[in-house]
Amino acid sequence: MARLPVTSSTCDAVADALATYLGPNTARTAVRTFAERTLGKRAAEVEREDAPALLDALRPMLRTLLGSGPADHAIQQLKEAFR
Amino acid sequence: MRYRLLPLLPLAGAAAVVAAAVLGGAGPRLWWTSEVSAQLASVACCLAAAAAFGRGDYMLRAWTLTALGNLLPALNRLTAGPDASWWLARIAGRPWLDLALSTLVNGFSIAGALYFVGAFWRSGLSLPGSRGRQAAVIGGAIGVALLLGAPVLYFSVQDVLGGGLAEGIPEAIGILGDVVAFSLVAPLFRIALEFRGGVLQWPWGLLAASNLGWLTYDVVALVSRRAGSAGPARLACEVVVVMTYLCAGAAGLAHRWAISGSGEARSAAPAPSAG
Numbered sequence: 001m002a003r004l005p006v007t008s009s010t011c012d013a014v015a016d017a018l019a020t021y022l023g024p025n026t027a028r029t030a031v032r033t034f035a036e037r038t039l040g041k042r043a044a045e046v047e048r049e050d051a052p053a054l055l056d057a058l059r060p061m062l063r064t065l066l067g068s069g070p071a072d073h074a075i076q077q078l079k080e081a082f083r
Numbered sequence: 084m085r086y087r088l089l090p091l092l093p094l095a096g097a098a099a100v101v102a103a104a105v106l107g108g109a110g111p112r113l114w115w116t117s118e119v120s121a122q123l124a125s126v127a128c129c130l131a132a133a134a135a136f137g138r139g140d141y142m143l144r145a146w147t148l149t150a151l152g153n154l155l156p157a158l159n160r161l162t163a164g165p166d167a168s169w170w171l172a173r174i175a176g177r178p179w180l181d182l183a184l185s186t187l188v189n190g191f192s193i194a195g196a197l198y199f200v201g202a203f204w205r206s207g208l209s210l211p212g213s214r215g216r217q218a219a220v221i222g223g224a225i226g227v228a229l230l231l232g233a234p235v236l237y238f239s240v241q242d243v244l245g246g247g248l249a250e251g252i253p254e255a256i257g258i259l260g261d262v263v264a265f266s267l268v269a270p271l272f273r274i275a276l277e278f279r280g281g282v283l284q285w286p287w288g289l290l291a292a293s294n295l296g297w298l299t300y301d302v303v304a305l306v307s308r309r310a311g312s313a314g315p316a317r318l319a320c321e322v323v324v325v326m327t328y329l330c331a332g333a334a335g336l337a338h339r340w341a342i343s344g345s346g347e348a349r350s351a352a353p354a355p356s357a358g
Contacts, residue, residue, distance in 0.1 A: 020281060023278045029211070030208055060207065063140070066341070067135065
């Protein structure tokens with residue numbers, strides 16, 4: 001699998017998926033916030049291999065808003081998209 | 084998008100009440116039927132939302148509390164009957180029952196709304212802008228809500244002071260509940276605005292509209308009470324009550340759809356390109 005170099009596409013892809021629930025602005029802000037908080041990286045520095053950790057960090061947020069089952073399912077689906 | 088149909092639910096309820104009043108004549112039986120129908124529909128939708136969450140989920144508690152806050156008035160109305168002559172009405176005058184009912188209904192409703200407001204912060208999200216600006220925006224919005232509610236609160240307090248303690252305490256609890264509910268309208272709308280473009284804007288937005296409905300109801304009820312008018316003012320009150328309950332029900336449906344539609348979101352998840 002081709003490895004993503006340093007681009008913002010990983011964060012963009014996660015934000016695009018979350019935008020379905022949170023809306024584009026909040027999704028983008030959430031991904032940026034959790035990337036900095038969890039990975040210590042700016043959105044543009046997040047690489048493809050960071051995606052699982054970033055998604056795990058976003059899991060509690062989605063569990064609160066959507067419930068455990070749907071949140072875990074959504075995270076799992078996104079992780080698979082990044083494999 | 085089916086979510087856009089949800090605001091039509093309270094509007095359809097309002098239209099039905101007006102049509103029934105015009106065609107069949109307004110009266111206690113119509114008010115009772117319309118209120119109980121809206122309350123039970125709301126309870127069903129809120130419970131449907133609660134059932135979509137698993138045990139231990141934060142929003143399960145939010146929806147259960149909201150459902151209970153709508154269920155108790157429904158039971159009260161159901162057991163009292165259209166002419167307040169059924170069995171519970173005979174003991175409903177007892178102060179302890181009024182007090183318990185007022186406390187529980189307000190407690191459940193406010194706790195439910197607080198859960199919805201708390202969900203945003205609990206999830207780790209934050210409003211844009213500095214903390215000072217956020218506090219100013221929320222504080223300003225709460226101030227507007229309280230300003231709108233101030234006349235209602237003023238006259239309600241006067242009524243409480245004019246009555247006996249037995250009648251006054253449940254009224255006072257209702258007023259306290261109104262103060263908190265008015266204050267929560269702004270944060271709920273603010274959060275709904277943050278979810279703009281996403282499906283979660285609907286449950287938060289419609290719940291905010293429901294809370295705003297109670298504020299509107301209090302204003303309309305106050306005006307009709309002070310004006311001493313009966314017919315059109317009473318109809319307006321009933322329309323607002325029905326819309327308020329149905330807004331809460333529509334919010335429940337929206338959240339249930341958002342959760343059950345997570346499959347659509349998953350399949351829509353874009354795979355990152357190799358850039």
